[in-house]
Amino acid sequence: MNNSPTLLGNISAVSSSSAVVELADSVESGIVILEGRNYRIGQVGSFVKILLGYNNLYGVIAGSSESSQLDDQDGIHLDRRWIKIELIGEIVAGEFERGISEYPSIGNEVHIVVDSDLKKIFGKDIDGHFNVGTLSSSDGISVSLDLDKLVTRHSAIFGSTGSGKSTSTASILRSMVTAAEKINMPSARILLIDIHGEYQSALGDIANVFSVLPEAENKLYVPYWCISPTHLMEFLCGTLSDSQKAIFLDKTVSEKINSITANNFDGVNPDRVTSSTPLPYSIKKIWHELCFLDNVNWMDKDQTVPAYATNGLGDCESLIAPKFQPPAPGNTPPFKGGAGLMKRQLDLMKSRLADTQYSFMLEPGEWSPNKNGVIEKDLDALVEGWLGHEKPITILDLSGMPSSRLSLLLGTILDVLFEVSIWGRELQAGMRKRPLLLVLEEAHRYLSKSETGLAKEMVQRIAKEGRKFGVGAMLVSQRPSEIDETILSQCGTIISLRINNTTDRGIVKSAMSEGLSGIVDTLPILRTGEAIIVGEAAKLPTRCRFNLLPDDKYPNSKDPCVADSWKKPKEVENYKELINSWRSQTNNQG
Known part of the structure; x- marks a missing residue:
């Protein structure tokens, strides 16, 4: 009889990827002390090893059960206890695979895996891996992820509200590009889409922040002439x-062709x-010309001389439409021209062009063309501003963006x-030479199954084709069940924090190729900042606690302290400032 203190039991059944272990009579439920550490027997998510002579197989506990039966000879009940394990790898010649x-x-025989065993699996530093935290079952064992596979094979971070999702995302990104709080990946390219403006406080020291808010130091501009015309x-x-x-x-193409000469763009074939084609043109000029076509009356039957009213030429820059003399009865001028069929659409277009909340797109600063399509700065300066600065992370703060237009803005970005990555894939500044990771916060808002916008269309393309061009995606969401299945299926690594909703857990379970249903069932009881990590970037399916952020580097997503604030004595409050902040769309500190 084996009296090894690490013995759990013996294999009693084997299937394609799992095995059932009957616990030995010597194994007491509870805690066993090995190598000076406490180990809990049969904990879901903990590791075990199976001795096979020269090789050791490793598995992870996915569930346990117990039954009792009556012994006919002695007339007493015998308890039988089992654990189910998922087979995950083996050590051959000292190397884990x-x-x-x-x-x-x-x-x-099946044995408890102790720290000395875990160090053989997790303890070896591997080039291209970065540390994200420690094993939940052993604080002394670091957990690392394969950076290449995390980026190129895409990933997803899921977690219910309050599970530490934003903090964990910030921790992962900081761990990705720093060591001992110093940047060790100076050429990293990470672009974070920040929907609620909460990451500047966590990553501001290693990131450049661009915002659509009017008071932003670095304004985010997305020129309308880059947007799909449709x-x-x-x-x-x-x-x-x-x-x-x-x-x-037709008018758009004509204006784009004219801008080639106006801007001296070399090498562009008209x-x-x-x-x-991403060429600048004046959208106000097109509006003005459409107004002309829709309303024009003529002084001659050949329609060569417009019948302008007094001071009726209008002005495209000021959004003043041309005005015309009314048509005369009979066969005398002015003659009827435009049918006025686009009045509603042109009125809406003028309203959009005059709306300052869309100025980051329709009045894009130095990228705003004049009426001849001439711009001060071209797209190279725009992309260089996003990706070419000295910091490894770029944060695009879209917190001031109207929800109804989020998909259009994000899709354009x-x-x-992605177009730059396709056409410049062999160039030094291209994404294959220096890959890009796109981190998409609140992904369920624009990647839902019912969504049909540009953002979803682009993420689907990136999910399917991004690896070939050096573009990876990391989705961050609290509702995985709402995300389009085509996109979700392309995520090679899943990082799941606490999830309470049964439907969302089912989506995570189906996305985990290892079929570790027992581990997924622990998602509701994970601690804040703790996650199950499975997939291509992880050495093993792992329950991990992420690295703690410095005290002053937490996202601005902390829950309000209701009890403390409500207990304070009532103070005089200035509601005028509250309304002024809303009207001016500025985040004033009070």
Whole structure:
């Protein structure tokens, strides 16, 4: 009889990827002390090893059960206890490898994995891995992730509200590019889409922050002439007929061709320009010309002389439409011209162009074309501002963005970056030479199954094709069940914090290729800042506690202290400042 203190029991059944272990009679439930540390027997998520002579197989406990039966000879009840383990890897010649080359046999001994064993698996520093935290079951064992696979094979971070999702995301990103609080990845490219403006406080020292808010030090501009014309028309004009769309697109192409000469763009063939070619043009000029076509009356039957009213030329920059003399009865001038069929759409377009909340897109600073399409700065300066600065992380703060237009704005940003990655993949500044990780916060808001916007379209492309061009995605969400399955299926690594909702847990379970249902069932009881990590970037399916952030580097997402604030004596409050902040759209500190 084996009296080893690490013995758990023996294999009693084996299936394709799992085995059942009957616990030995000598194993007491509770705690055993080994190598000076306490180990809990049969804890879901803890590791075990199976002795196979020269090889040791390793597994993770996925569940346990117990039954009793009556012994006919002695007339007493015998308790039988089992644990189910998922087989995950083996050590061959001292090196741990995922997967197994041979199955265990009935009767093989199963032992507790102690720290000395864990160090063989987790303790070796591997080039290209970065430390994210420690094993939940052993604070002395570091957990690392494969940076290459995390970025190129995509990943997802899930967790219910209050599970520490934002803090964990900040911790992972900080661990990715720093060591001992010093940047050790100076050429990293991480672009974080911050929907609620909460990451500047956590990552501001290693990131450049661009914001759509008016008072921002670095204003985020997304020039409208980079936006897909079809989506831009939808945003500016609402519903258009096919003939109206054709007029809009024809004018757009014409203005883009003119801008080649106006801006001295070398190497651009006018014959190959389409409505989607990223060339500047004046959208106000197009509005003015559409107003002309829709309302014009003529002084001659050949329609060569417009019948302008007094001071009726209008002004495209000031959004003043041209005005015309009314048509005369009979066969006398002015003659009827425009049919006025686009009045509603052009009024909406003018309203959009005049709305200051969209100025970051429709009045994009030095990227705003004049009426001839001439710009002060080109797209190279825009992309260099986002990706070419000296810090490893870029934060795009979209917290002031109207929710109804979030998909259009984000989709355009992703479109610009992905097109650059495709056409510049062999260049030194391209993404294959210096890969890009896109971190998409609140992913369920624009990647839901019912969403049809540009952002979802672009993320689907990146999920399917990004690896070839050096672009990876990391989704961050509290509702994985709402995210499009096509996108979710492309995430090679899943990092799941506490999840209470049954539907969301089911989505996470189906996304975990290891089939570790017992571990997934522990998601509701994970501690804050603790996660189950499975997939290609992890050495093993692991329950991990993430590295703590410095005290002054936490995201601005902490819950309000209701009890403390409500107990304070009532003070005089200035509600005028409250309304002024809303009107001016500034986050005043009070």
